[in-house]
Structure formats: structure tokens, C-alpha cells
Amino acid sequence: MQYPLTATPDLNSEQSARARQLQLTKPPGALGRLEEIACWFAGRQQREIPEPLEPAITVFAGDHGVVAEGISAFPSVVTGEMVRNFARGGAAINVLSRSIGAHLTVVNAGVASPLNDVTGIVHANIRPGTANLLQGPAMTRHEAERAVELGRARAVADIQTGANLLIAGEMGIGNTTPSACLICALTGAAPEDVVGIGTGVDAAGRARKVEVVRAALKRVNAHPPADGIGWLAELGGIEIAAMAGYYLEAAVSGVPALLDGFISSAAALVAHQLSPAVTDWLIASHLSFENGHRIALERLGLTPLIDLQMRLGEGSGAAVVVPLLQAAISLHAEMATFAEAGVSNKDD
């Protein structure tokens, strides 16, 4: 499977934006990371002053055979129930999408429960949940490729709505376990450093998760896959594969993508394995409460903007950060320069 080349950020626009920042009526650097953000978007939008953000959020849902191992605090049926909640507008990501004016799409990528009667979502079920990754491959290589292509197609659809900021979220009971497997596989980190409490397992549940991840890695490492698609097939989730495709397409199309939390970072690691320059188009939103998120972001070379100890998924951490990104761009666009305001500069 070959991916087209990713787009290249415009370093001239980024440089012009940095020069502009030095002229705005504030001490240089006083807006901290908000200055970096504005310049980063300048490079991606190829203009010294970026346009206001128009975010789109796509939530991919899928189920996980590994739930049979008792690694989640909630049963698999909740995945489908939450998709229905999304469709009715009652979940956290619905509230946050409304508050930031984001276009929200929900995709049934691989939910086990029947959802044919649900309207207002994208029906693209690749298989009704993965197989148990402890016992064997989570899915076939072909299914993993189809899931990646689904994610790419949804990114294209989001860009066609006019979005200039792409957010992928997920819903999938049990999906911190495949994410932990992928993060361990792609960073070399140890399961005990990566596995967290997910939706809220107790200490015994977490210990069981660590053992499941360790055993699954042992199974796969006997014949390690050659690429990210192979890792997705062995240890992934359908929604995780779709998110990886979504990030790949963002980079190919040259549209920034804002990462969410732990599961999002696992998908980004897969995308990075398939196409390393994808990280030119990724920005990290929050640091999740889930243990291994920091490890995944470090490998991606990304620094999260906030840490509110969130661990919900759905794209919620990313959505919460959008107003901070928009503030950075508004300040960059609207503040007066020293010359415009008649304010004495430090170097005058």
C-alpha cells in the first residue's frame, strides 16, 4: 500500500508570521505558546495571517473482541448505545461541537451491535468488531487497509465542507487496550508504562490489561509485521485504523489535524509509521490522564497544550482546545503593531 506524498508547510509564511509577532504591541514572547501556534498555522495555511479556524470533527466507532478478556469497566454494548447518544446530540462531543461551531460526523466503522436504524450517521461498518487480539489477529490486512481508506475518505469529506482544522474522535469500549498494544509496539515502551485505567478499571483490572498487552505483543513479535498496516491488523481497532487514515489524508491534503488523547496518539503513531512527515500537519491538544499518552506524543515530537486530566475520548480533549488555537490566531490577526498604536518598542 502506497500513500501519496504529504504536503509541505510553507516556511516563508511561518517566518513572516514570526516577524509580525515581534511588531505586535506586547513584549516579544509574552504570549508564550500562543505565538508559536499562530505561526504554525501561518505555515500550514500558507499566509502570514491565518484565516479563522473552521473545525470539523469525525467520531469513528468500533468494537473490540479483546473485551472478552475483562479489560474494560463497561460492556461492549455501550459502544452502540453511545453511537445512538451521539446521533441524538447528548454526548460530550455533541456539546463541545456545538460550542465551537464544529461540523460533527459520526461513523459506524465497526460496531458490533446493529445500528441500521440510526439516522444521521455514516454507515460504513467494515466488520462487527475486531477479533480478540490476544488469541490472533484483530482483523485481516485487507480490513485494516479498508479502515484506513475509510478514514481518508472521511477526511476528504470534512475538507469539502470547508473545514481547515480536522479532528478525529473515537468511541469503542475496550479501545485503550489495542491502543496500548500499538504504542508499545511502535515506541518500544513497556506495557506497565503505557497501560492506564481506561474508562475506569480498578488495580486488578489494570494488572489484567498489562498482562493482556504483554501476551499480545509476545504473540505478534514472534513474526513482527512489516508496516503500520500489519500492526493495525494484528493489534489494532477498526476505528483506530480509520483515525490513522484520517491523519494521513490531512497531511496529504495539507490541512492541519488536531490530535485528541491516548487512542488518537496510537492512530497517529501508525500514520507516522506509514508516512513519517505526517507529523508536520499534526498538533497535540491535551495530555490525557491515560498513562502512555506522554510516551506516544514524545515519539511523535509533539507537546500537548493543556493537561486537564481528561480521559474521555470522542475528540473531546481536542474540541476543548480549539478556542485556545482560535485565540492565538485572533491575537495574531487583530492586535495592533507598535507603529499602528504609537507605542514605544523595546528596541526604539
Add this chain to the structure above:
Amino acid sequence: MQYPLTATPDLNSEQSARARQLQLTKPPGALGRLEEIACWFAGRQQREIPEPLEPAITVFAGDHGVVAEGISAFPSVVTGEMVRNFARGGAAINVLSRSIGAHLTVVNAGVASPLNDVTGIVHANIRPGTANLLQGPAMTRHEAERAVELGRARAVADIQTGANLLIAGEMGIGNTTPSACLICALTGAAPEDVVGIGTGVDAAGRARKVEVVRAALKRVNAHPPADGIGWLAELGGIEIAAMAGYYLEAAVSGVPALLDGFISSAAALVAHQLSPAVTDWLIASHLSFENGHRIALERLGLTPLIDLQMRLGEGSGAAVVVPLLQAAISLHAEMATFAEAGVSNKDD
């Protein structure tokens, strides 16, 4: 000088809000600090589901005689120039106020440059800048009291606009030096741990600031003041005193105040010295890049929500955080419960 009692948060409403959080369609605790925020506002607004935030921002401006000691990267004239920039809408706080829909007021509390021709600001100049606090008291006790009362009156005015979230900002070239003095005096911290680069002094400038703060503290500690007003008179700034009054009035009126950065925390420490329960009504926004901010917040028992390495003042760090607070309240108000959404709860 006696202050009326502060209002008392409603712990029943806060408790009801916590119970509601457990019913919303997410794993308990998965929204991290956003859950705490919603419950905190429930207690302050005395209702299980807080109303949307209506922020007001008042920026107090004043000059500082201690600038004569070479402790700032910018000259005092910039204070007045920036007030003109505020009046024309070109500063960071103007941009941020517009973006969050906040009512913005600018108060000339003690600027040295003439500003009588500036329209659209509150003219309440108590004195044209403080005296040099290295040589003697920054102002008289009576002036400090008048500045505190000015801040209280401005909080009352902001509440009368319908605001349910109060933000004080400041503009005052040199004001990280009096703030460092106050933080050292009121926490016992050492000048080298509290003094930072302010608007951007170099290492030699910072070393000079440390020596100025050390010498000023030595001067005052020979006959230490009996209360916060005395500390303000000796080592304060006019805008810092006004901010202290603003926070006191917030607590007396029972309206939450969102702190900004380093200077804001110095004012809050003074308010806390005058009336310890003021912290029931304070919430910390960001952690400033300025060294001693963490020390001041720890003494106040407050944990900042974000750290973007900002060090601008004006209320900018607080304004940037308002959408996060609003997101917390919107999630609390609008998310469906497990029962409403027909989603299986963990405990079912």
C-alpha cells in the same frame, strides 16, 4: 479598615452538581478538571446547573517609581501609550475580550503620563505613579486604601452589568517588581525564587531586580506593616491595590473572580491577607512564565488550569481560559444522563 464578610459558597448545590456528574454519559471522572470546575461554579452560583458565564474584565493601569532603578525592559511612558492602545481596541486584551464576549473597562488608576484626552476609559487617577519603593513607601496608607476602594467600586460596577465572572487585568511598566516584593513579603519566599524577567530583562537586569527587591524588603522589614494595606503602601502599586480591592469585592458580593498571572496573584495575596476567605471565590487561570507565580498560587491554595508560558498581563491569561470554564459548564448542563440516553452505566 474593616471589610464586610465574604459570601459563603453553597455546598448543597456543589454536592448536587457532583451527583449530576455521575449520571452524565461518560465514565466517572473522565472529564477531569472540567468536572470540578462545573461543580465549583454550581456552589458559587447556588444552583446545580450553573448559568452560562458572562465575563467582565477591568484593566487597572498605574506607573511605578521603582522603574528608575532600571528594572524594566520598557520605559514608563509605555504604560500611558498602552492605555491609549486599549482605548482604541488594539491590545491583546481587546482582542480576547471581543472573542469571549466580555465587557471590558480600562481604568487609569495611577498612570504618570497625562491621559485626560483619552475617551472611553475610567479616569480615577489616585496619583501619577508610585514613589520609588526602594527609597521609601510607594504611596501613603490613605492612597492605598483609596486604590482598594477604587477596585471594589469597579467590581460593583462590573457586577451591575450582569457579569457573573470577574477578571482583573493590569498595565504598569515595572509592576513585576512591586509584585515580587509583595509575594516575598506575604509568603516568605526568597527574591531569587520569585523575581522573573518581566517584560524581558536580560540576566543582568534580572539580577538587578533581585537586589532591588531584597533591599526594599530589608527597608520595610525593619518596621513591618501590620496588614495588607500597609504592605501595599510600602511595596505595592496603585493598580495592584485596586486589583486586591476588586477581588475582595468579588468575594463580598459572592461573584467568582478568575485570576490572571503574576501581578494578579500578588494582588490576590494582599486580598487574602485582608480577608482569608476571599479564596473561596477565586479560581486560577494559567501558570505564568514569571518565576514566583507558582509560589503565590500555592500559598493561595489554587491550582492553575493551563500553562502556555504566557507573561503578558492585561488579564490575557484569564481571558484565554474563559472558554475552558464555559465548556465545563456547557458539558454539565447539556450532556444527556445515562437514563435519558438509554446507555448502560458501569454500575447497572
